[in-house]
Amino acid sequence: MSRTSEGAGMIRLLTCLIAGALFGLGLAVAQMTNPLKVQNFLDVAGDWDPSLAFVMGSAVLITLVMFRVVLKRTSPLLGDRFHLPTLLKVDRQLLIGAALFGMGWGMTGYCPAPALATLLSGNGEVLLFVPAMLLGGFLHRTFGRTA
DSSP states (O other): OOHHHHHHHHHHHHHHHHHHHHHHHHHHHTTTTOHHHHHHHHOTTSSOOTHHHHHHHHHHHHHHHHHHHHTTSSSOTTSSSOOOOOOOSOOHHHHHHHHHHHHHHHHHSOOHHHHHHHGGGOOHHHHHHHHHHHHHHHHHHHHSOOO
């Protein structure tokens, strides 16, 4: 490995670390790591807390704008190519997966990123959730489609 590629690899790792830390900080500031806050947001027929709608709306708006800006490039700044989904149709597997994701999110108040960001908090629920999430990912990779 040349010195230049080692430097590029280190820049990629540092960039990933900074991006991950910023993402985790954003999740914590928005209280997405608080399962009760998320469950109250999802409980539209009960004691609904709409405050996370601003967070999610902001994320969607930023994504809509920045995807258009970023995808004007021929490649990412620190990679050879963009890794975008190639399967564009909505099929039974996607619907079943989305339903399972939604049920898991509603029951626990965790989705993958906040669960990982909360992993070292000592919360017993997340210590059960993360291995189950990893098992689900493993089963999908082993028995699911490869697209």
